Amino acid sequence: MIYRGGDDPLVWYIDQHGWTYSEINKKNVKKMRGRIADRVERFEEHMRSLPREERESFKKENARQINAMGRFLDDDYAKKVRFDNVENDVEIDKWTCAMYEELYDDEFNDSEYYVADWTQLGLTREDVAVFGYIEKNFGYFGSQFTMLSLLWKEEAGGVIDGFAVRIDLYNDGSNHMRLDATEIRQEELSAELFELPDDLDKESFMGLKE
Numbered sequence: 176m177i178y179r180g181g182d183d184p185l186v187w188y189i190d191q192h193g194w195t196y197s198e199i200n201k202k203n204v205k206k207m208r209g210r211i212a213d214r215v216e217r218f219e220e221h222m223r224s225l226p227r228e229e230r231e232s233f234k235k236e237n238a239r240q241i242n243a244m245g246r247f248l249d250d251d252y253a254k255k256v257r258f259d260n261v262e263n264d265v266e267i268d269k270w271t272c273a274m275y276e277e278l279y280d281d282e283f284n285d286s287e288y289y290v291a292d293w294t295q296l297g298l299t300r301e302d303v304a305v306f307g308y309i310e311k312n313f314g315y316f317g318s319q320f321t322m323l324s325l326l327w328k329e330e331a332g333g334v335i336d337g338f339a340v341r342i343d344l345y346n347d348g349s350n351h352m353r354l355d356a357t358e359i360r361q362e363e364l365s366a367e368l369f370e371l372p373d374d375l376d377k378e379s380f381m382g383l384k385e
Contacts, residue, residue, distance in 0.1 A: 184312040197380045211244050252315045289341035
């Protein structure tokens with residue numbers, strides 16, 4: 176992933192296996208928002224056409240998708256997210272962590288974060304400020320893309336002093352994906368690393384036309 180800031184911020188997501196990339200910018204995130212709003216409207220119209228019993232069954236079967244679309248469209252998403260510290264002194268590799276559950280509207284939001292404090296990592300919040308910039312520029316989608324920026328927002332239940340070295344993502348109660356940091360270090364990087372390789376093929380972002 177390459178993030179480019181400035182007046183027209185964007186993210187290039189690179190698929191190293193297929194050697195392709197897609198571009199995420201404010202314009203196509205806005206298009207995606209419109210597409211999701213249309214889909215929500217179709218869902219609601221379909222549910223209104225169903226008898227009550229079938230409507231409840233449809234909502235239950237599609238609850239995860241309906242909830243995800245609603246959160247994408249929620250302008251107050253960050254204000255409704257908070258983090259509960261449910262366990263401390265959890266050993267993750269070489270770090271001693273506090274474990275937080277993410278809640279949205281006081282319900283478990285399918286994510287757990289294992290946070291090592293800055294002193295263990297040799298970092299400060301300013302060193303990883305880029306995650307906050309992505310969330311600021313791309314809203315809910317940006318926060319989900321980085322999965323970290325909300326940790327430091329005061330409106331999301333207070334500022335957490337540390338960096339998540341493990342993130343567990345759940346799907347319908349079962350472990351779906353685990354993301355582990357294997358190494359964290361600071362170093363000077365060549366500007367060339369923030370440019371796209373010439374031989375990458377471009378793919379549309381989530382099927383959206385340019």
